[in-house]
Amino acid sequence: MNRKHGLVLLFGLAVLALWPECSDAQSPVPKEPATRSEAPRVPAQDAVFSGPQVDEELAPLKMILGLGDQAGRTIDPVAGADAKPIVLVFVHDVNRQTISMTRILTHYTLSRSKEGLHTAVVLLAEDTTGALNTLKRIQHALTANVPTGVSPDGLEGPGNYGLNRSVQMTILVANKNRVTANFALIQPSLQVDLPNVVRSIVAQLGGPEPKLSDLLQAGGVEANRGMQSAPDPDAIRSLVRPLIQLNAQDDRVDKAAQAIEEAIEKSPQVRKEIGRIARTIVSSGKLENYGTARAQSYLKQWAEKYGQDLPGPRAEPKSPDAPDSPKAPDAPKAP
Numbered sequence: 001m002n003r004k005h006g007l008v009l010l011f012g013l014a015v016l017a018l019w020p021e022c023s024d025a026q027s028p029v030p031k032e033p034a035t036r037s038e039a040p041r042v043p044a045q046d047a048v049f050s051g052p053q054v055d056e057e058l059a060p061l062k063m064i065l066g067l068g069d070q071a072g073r074t075i076d077p078v079a080g081a082d083a084k085p086i087v088l089v090f091v092h093d094v095n096r097q098t099i100s101m102t103r104i105l106t107h108y109t110l111s112r113s114k115e116g117l118h119t120a121v122v123l124l125a126e127d128t129t130g131a132l133n134t135l136k137r138i139q140h141a142l143t144a145n146v147p148t149g150v151s152p153d154g155l156e157g158p159g160n161y162g163l164n165r166s167v168q169m170t171i172l173v174a175n176k177n178r179v180t181a182n183f184a185l186i187q188p189s190l191q192v193d194l195p196n197v198v199r200s201i202v203a204q205l206g207g208p209e210p211k212l213s214d215l216l217q218a219g220g221v222e223a224n225r226g227m228q229s230a231p232d233p234d235a236i237r238s239l240v241r242p243l244i245q246l247n248a249q250d251d252r253v254d255k256a257a258q259a260i261e262e263a264i265e266k267s268p269q270v271r272k273e274i275g276r277i278a279r280t281i282v283s284s285g286k287l288e289n290y291g292t293a294r295a296q297s298y299l300k301q302w303a304e305k306y307g308q309d310l311p312g313p314r315a316e317p318k319s320p321d322a323p324d325s326p327k328a329p330d331a332p333k334a335p
Contacts, residue, residue: 050164050184051090051172058174059160061088063122063149067142077120077147081175085204086118087197090170092155094123094134095305096264096271099141099170101188104219105171105197106143108210111218115205121148124163140258141265148225151310156202173200180204190216220266236273239263243298244291253291257298264306275306282307 045105052058061078065071078086087109091098102121109119121142125131129151135142142148157163163170173181181200185193195212202209242248264271281287281299282303287296 048184050170052179054179056179058177065149066132067139067148081118085118085175088172089121092125093168097188106146107219119146123150124157125154175204181285243295250294253294271306278302279307
């Protein structure tokens with residue numbers, strides 16, 4: 001190779017060495033970044049707020065007592081606490097979860113009342129009279145000797161509390177008239193929410209934090225509730241038959257309904273079966289054959305509350321002697 005050819009070859013190699021830098025600046029095709037950008041993140045769900053927040057002042061609160069010797073009297077539980085620790089339980093929606101949470105929590109707070117802890121349970125509803133009647137109907141599932149009533153301010157509650165009607169419960173813990181903990185519960189959970197609420201109470205009063213199993217047992221809930229055996233079909237029918245008698249007086253219907261509600265509270269299996277029976281009756285198109293108008297109202301409530309998650313009724317019901325599951329009670333015949 002002569003000297004001229006050698007210089008040409010060296011110049012060509014130099015151009016190739018510099019080519020990537022030049023092409024980055026001049027090429028219309030953008031260079032791929034060294035690291036790919038991450039997929040866009042889904043924003044976190046907005047927090048749900050209900051009621052005065054931590055460190056905010058606890059305003060006066062009116063409630064109409066629904067149970068006990070002073071039923072019908074209007075009180076202010078905040079003023080009654082006199083700046084001592086207080087737990088306010090606002091129930092926006094009456095259902096199994098909210099009532100179980102209310103009962104177990106207030107059973108605990110009542111056990112610490114001698115240490116200065118005050119408690120009040122306030123039901124929120126558009127119909128004050130109807131809500132007071134509801135409290136009387138479910139009082140067996142609530143804690144006795146705890147002030148329990150209804151807000152006279154309707155479903156939203158007192159305006160200065162800023163309660164959120166989209167949650168099922170709002171629980172406030174306060175001391176010296178200031179909120180120390182706020183729990184806005186969309187769907188209350190005994191396993192998740194109850195320990196957090198109790199922990200916030202212990203933070204104000206001191207003392208050991210109770211075990212969840214002890215709280216449940218004290219509140220009448222068995223830890224192995226889900227392991228209960230299926231309810232006896234005859235026992236279920238014996239509960240329902242007094243309710244659907246055609247000539248039953250209202251007080252007897254209410255007594256039968258209360259017995260059913262008590263059984264429902266004690267057993268998820270009974271609740272499921274009552275929901276199935278009520279939904280079968282309501283969906284049959286023959287609801288008018290089952291008891292009085294008052295009894296039919298209870299059946300509608302149970303079908304809606306306890307039968308919504310069950311499979312739809314079969315087009316062709318099985319024979320009453322089918323062994324797989326108890327059927328709905330036969331419609332009573334007129335005397």
